[in-house]
Amino acid sequence: MKMRRSWILKNSIALVGLVVSLCCLFVILISVLRLPEVSRRKGLMGPYRSFKSRKVSKDEAIGKLGEMMIEMLPEDLAFTVFVPSEKAFEQVLRLRANDSLVAEKKNDTYAVVSRILGFSAVPRVLSSTTVPSDKEVSYDSLSGFPLFISKDADGRLVVNRIRSQRMDLMRGEIVVHIMNGVIMDADFEQSVYNEED
Numbered sequence: 001m002k003m004r005r006s007w008i009l010k011n012s013i014a015l016v017g018l019v020v021s022l023c024c025l026f027v028i029l030i031s032v033l034r035l036p037e038v039s040r041r042k043g044l045m046g047p048y049r050s051f052k053s054r055k056v057s058k059d060e061a062i063g064k065l066g067e068m069m070i071e072m073l074p075e076d077l078a079f080t081v082f083v084p085s086e087k088a089f090e091q092v093l094r095l096r097a098n099d100s101l102v103a104e105k106k107n108d109t110y111a112v113v114s115r116i117l118g119f120s121a122v123p124r125v126l127s128s129t130t131v132p133s134d135k136e137v138s139y140d141s142l143s144g145f146p147l148f149i150s151k152d153a154d155g156r157l158v159v160n161r162i163r164s165q166r167m168d169l170m171r172g173e174i175v176v177h178i179m180n181g182v183i184m185d186a187d188f189e190q191s192v193y194n195e196e197d
Contacts, residue, residue: 061085061086061165061166061169061178062083062169062176062178063085063086063089063097064097065084065086065089065095065097065109065113066083066084066085066086066089066176066178068109068110068113069081069083069113069114069116069117070083070171070174070176072113072114072117073117073121073174075171075172075173075174076172076173077123077173078123078124078125078173078174078175079121079122079123079124079125079173079174079175080121080122080124080125080126080127080174080175080176080177081117081120081121081122081174081175081176081177082120082121082147082157082159082162082164082177082179082183083120083176083177083178083179084116084120084178084179084181084182084183085165085178085179085180087180088179088180088181088182089182092181092182092192093112093116093182093192095109095112095113115184115188116182116183116184117142118141118142118143118145119141119142119143119145119183119184119185119188120141120147120159120179120182120183120184121141121142122139122140122141122142122147123142124139125173125175126139126149126175127167127168127175128151128155128156128157128164128167128168128177129168131149131150131151131157132151133151133155135150136148136149136150137149137150141183143185145183145184145185147159147160147183148160157177159177159179159183160183162179162180162181162182162183163179163180163181164177164178164179164180165178165179165180166178
């Protein structure tokens with residue numbers, strides 16, 4: 001019996017040593033065999049990066065609530081966000097940057113804006129040049145809400161029957177389109193209008 005315990009003990013120690021050695025070897029291999037860096041030069045990212053990008057200054061059409069919305073996303077990942085205009089935030093959601101961002105209302109405003117972000121952000125680059133003129137395309141938003149995107153006769157993007165005001169604004173890897181309305185599902189829309197009554 002004593003001999004059997006020492007055999008199990010010796011083999012257990014050997015097994016632990018083998019597992020630790022394999023883990024160390026795996027870590028060394030991963031650190032040595034890193035993936036190559038991808039160039040961001042024009043033309044090397046495929047057809048999805050063919051549009052001209054420009055930086056958006058803080059004073060352009062995005063507005064404070066739109067800025068809040070965009071800041072919720074990581075800047076280094078590709079997203080497309082259909083941001084409501086300042087007028088749409090005010091008319092549809094009754095949010096005004098001046099009084100909705102004060103300390104006592106900021107948490108409620110953040111909750112509403114983050115919910116709207118879930119309905120109106122797509123985890124891919126969708127510039128006005130990548131949307132075909134002759135047909136409607138469909139993508140799921142971050143929350144799984146379907147977005148039906150097309151172009152009108154003027155070349156403006158139309159998302160779920162809401163027309164764009166400004167298109168193809170860039171914020172890092174994020175494409176921003178300013179919309180003349182708010183993209184949301186029927187349940188959230190109903191809750192917005194119920195609060196008004």
